[in-house]
Amino acid sequence: MKKLVKGIIEFRQNILPESREKFARMALGQKPDSLFIACSDSRVAPNVFASTDPGDLFVVRNVGNMIPCCGIAGHSTADESEAAAIEFSITTLNIKDIIVCGHSDCGAMHALLAGRNTIKAPNLRAWLRHGEPALSKLTPSENGLSPVNLLSQLNVLQQIEHLRSYPLVQERIAKGELNLHGWWFELSTANVYAFNEAADTFVLIDEAEANRTLSAPIETWDPGGASKKKENEPENEQTLSF
Numbered sequence: 001m002k003k004l005v006k007g008i009i010e011f012r013q014n015i016l017p018e019s020r021e022k023f024a025r026m027a028l029g030q031k032p033d034s035l036f037i038a039c040s041d042s043r044v045a046p047n048v049f050a051s052t053d054p055g056d057l058f059v060v061r062n063v064g065n066m067i068p069c070c071g072i073a074g075h076s077t078a079d080e081s082e083a084a085a086i087e088f089s090i091t092t093l094n095i096k097d098i099i100v101c102g103h104s105d106c107g108a109m110h111a112l113l114a115g116r117n118t119i120k121a122p123n124l125r126a127w128l129r130h131g132e133p134a135l136s137k138l139t140p141s142e143n144g145l146s147p148v149n150l151l152s153q154l155n156v157l158q159q160i161e162h163l164r165s166y167p168l169v170q171e172r173i174a175k176g177e178l179n180l181h182g183w184w185f186e187l188s189t190a191n192v193y194a195f196n197e198a199a200d201t202f203v204l205i206d207e208a209e210a211n212r213t214l215s216a217p218i219e220t221w222d223p224g225g226a227s228k229k230k231e232n233e234p235e236n237e238q239t240l241s242f
C-alpha cells in the first residue's frame with residue numbers, strides 16, 4: 001500500500017505535468033478498440049507488455065480470466081458483471097476485438113488441478129466451475145508445457161467458447177464486425193503467445209505472427225465443444241457443492 005500511495009505522489013510530481021493535455025482529452029470520452037479479458041493476477045500487466053496507454057483497452061479482470069456461459073434470453077448463467085462488460089463494450093464502445101488472455105503459473109489453474117472440492121472459500125470454489133470444461137479436456141502435454149500451463153491455454157480457448165455463446169457476440173461475428181483472440185502471457189519471459197488456429201497451438205507473437213493475428217482471428221476453432229458444452233454446462237451448475 002505504501003508503494004501505491006507514494007506512486008500517486010510521484011505521478012503527480014513527475015508525469016502529470018507533462019501529460020495534462022492528454023488526460024484532459026481523455027476526460028471527454030473513451031474510445032478503446034479492444035476488450036481485454038485477463039486474470040486478476042498482479043503479475044499480468046497488459047499495459048506494460050502490450051505498450052498500451054490509458055484509453056486503449058476496455059478491461060475485465062477476474063480470477064482465471066473466465067466468462068460464464070450465456071443462458072436463457074442472452075442472460076449470463078452466473079455473475080452478470082462479465083456479460084455486462086461484453087454488452088457495454090460491444091454496443092456502446094463498438095469495440096472490434098475481444099482478447100482473452102491467460103498466463104503461466106495461474107493460481108486458478110493450480111486450484112482447478114488440485115480439485116475444486118479442496119477449496120474452502122465458497123465463492124472461489126463456485127467461480128472456478130467455469131474452468132472445469134477446460135479441465136475435462138486436459139491430456140498429457142505433447143509440447144513440453146506443464147499441466148498447469150497447458151490447462152491455462154485450454155482455459156483461454158474454453159472461455160472463448162463461452163464468449164461465443166452470447167447471441168450478441170455471435171451476431172457481431174457473423175456481420176464481420178467482431179473478432180475473438182486467445183492470448184497467453186508467459187511470466188518468466190514476458191513473451192505473449194496467440195492461438196494460431198491453423199497450427200492448433202499458441203504461437204509467439206513476433207512480427208510475422210502479429211501480421212497473421214491482425215488478418216486471421218479465431219473464427220472456427222471448435223475442440224468438439226459447442227454441442228458438448230451445452231450438454232455439460234447445466235450439469236456443472238447442478239453438481240456444485242457449496
Ligand SMILES: [Zn+2]
Pocket residue numbers: 039040041063064065103105106107108109
Ligand atoms: Zn491467473
